[in-house]
Amino acid sequence: MTDAASPAEDAGRPDGPAAIGRRVQRLRTAQGMTQRQLAEPAYTAAYVSTLEAGRVRPSEAALRHLAGRLGVTSDELLTGRPAHLATDLRVSLLDAQRTLATGAAEDAAADYARLLADAERHGLAGERVAATLGLGQCALETGDLDAARAHFEAAERLLSDAPLPRRARAVRGRAVAHYLAGELRYACYLLETAIAGLDAAGLRDPEALVLLHTAVIAPYMDLGAHARAAQAAEFALSLAPQVSDPALVASMHRTVARTLIAEGRTEEARTSLAKAAELYEGLQIRTELAHCHWMRGYVHAQDGDLESAEAELRTARDMLASKRASLYTAQVEVELADVLRRRGRAQEAEGLLRRLLGELHPDRGAVHAGGARRLLGLIAEERGDLAAAEEHYGAALALLRRSGAAGDLADICLLLGDLLRRLGRAEAAMDVYRTGLGPLGTPGSTTLGPAGPPLPPPA
Missing domain, CATH: 1.25.40.10 (Tetratricopeptide repeat domain)
Incomplete structure (x- = not known):
């Protein structure tokens, strides 16, 4: 069955009759085939001529015939997407994710930007979302919080019709950007609203719930709502056995350690940090592993072991600096300056802090x-x-x-x-x-x- 299409309906559509006709003509002439050779034995040269002019849309049977004669897949003929493009893009997205985990965020951002352009050009919605989220994570790491918010908001718009669990990573990313900017209450608002939405809809997705409850712990702690932070930590821990993503489980253990420290449960905090570090080492996620060293330094400082605290904080600082994660590096250096002051090295601490005022x-x-x-x-x-x-x-x-x-x-x-x-x-x-x-x-x-x-x- 064929369908006529008006020029207005066809405009801009990669699967419209005009686009398919141009594609067929390009592939046919590249292979030196006549319209009759392409058409036979099932169709006529006149049909191919009409199709190439964009005046008809080929049926599924015609697409299969033409694709077979031209040596391409029906999907490639229909959409213009090369075979295996989506698979290749997904592999490249994993490569960009590994670059972000082990290298500099700027390099990963360049990869994600290229992949986003490819996904947009070929109409691959899922890959477009993944690349946009990746760009948001890169911007968080470099400390470009305005760009991070913009990328996560763009991902939310792309997922506007998707179920809330699928939007959880975009919501979490936007909330973290607001948190890092010092907008603690708004970060909590975003996360609490999403959690309430999951509950109201009966969407008890373990990964989405752990992601959101884990993210809300830090702003709760900074706001002084320690009871609510501990409540979120307890709920996340109860769901952990149902979560298959090891990076998410590691993030949960690292963040929960902060509530344990606040409650004076130092040994449990050390155990939680050790679990997180083991997972991050296996996954080779250097930024998050640096955060574990950062938290360990904080624990040592709380215990009065300033020498060990300095060593852990310097390790965290060097790891983050090597990844050019400037905002996180500056934050660790504030903690390091506190330890230096407490160790009697006030001049060194002051020099470090004055440099940080610009950051x-x-x-x-x-x-x-x-x-x-x-x-x-x-x-x-x-x-x-x-x-x-x-x-x-x-x-x-x-x-x-x-x-x-x-x-x-x-x-x-x-x-x-x-x-x-x-x-x-x-x-x-x-x-x-x-x-x-x-x-x-x-x-x-x-x-x-x-x-x-x-x-x-x-x-």
Whole structure:
């Protein structure tokens, strides 16, 4: 059966009659065939002439005949996509993913951009989504948060008609970009909304749920909603046996360790980090392995083992720097500067922090930028430069108020308030103390509302 098509309907369609006709003519003339030779024995030269002119759309039987005579597949004749193109693109996407895991994000981004163009040109929707998500991950690693958000938003648009579990990685990526920019509440909002959507629709997809619950832990912790972070961690752990993606399981163990540290369960945190590191080593995902070293350094610092903390943080910093992951590198260096200061190397710490001020700013790592200013204030206060200390504490306060990082905000308000009181400015000190108390006044309600009842157990 053939169908006539108007020029308007055919315009821009790779599988429209005009495009198919041009394809048939190009392949026929390349092989030196006449229209009669192509048509026989089932069709006539007049039919091939009409088809090549784009005035008819070939039936499935005609497509099979023409493709067989021309030595191509019916799909290639219909769409213009070379045979095995989709398979080759998927293999190339895996190669780009390996480049991102083991090499520089800029190199992976170049591969993903090329693959995205190929997928768009040939109308391969799934591969287009995968390449767009890959570009978002590359932008997160390089610290280009605006680009990361744009890529993840583009992936969400491409998946707008897909079930919510398929959109989970795009939602998670966009939330992480907002989190890294210091927009903690909005990151929680995005993730909580997606989790609620899965629950309301009865879509208890284990991988989507673990992905989203794992991602919400860090912003919860920075907001001071430790109970909600622990709740999300517990739920993710309960679903882990149903998850087949080892990278996702590793990410869960690494992130859950943060809630364990906050609860004083140090040995359990070490065990969780060891599981994550083992999985990342097997998968050769260097960025995430560096994050495990980063977290181990934090654990050692909490325990007072500053020598081990410095070693782990330097390992993390060097691994991230080798991948040119600039934002993550700067964040680790803030932690390293704290350890250096505590080890009595204040001058070295100060030099490192001053260099970092250009890397971290309100729209790019606000929480760590506030941490850097806090440390510079401590160093200035310890050497007796109270004016500089006040300036740094004030800058840290502005950054942390903007992000809503309740615990860090309370800490900086205490430091600044004590300094102002020492300077005889009691009224100003009281105002600062009140600022620090505000976010802590209603624990567990720093995101969308009360913590509420425990999440339901997995099905």
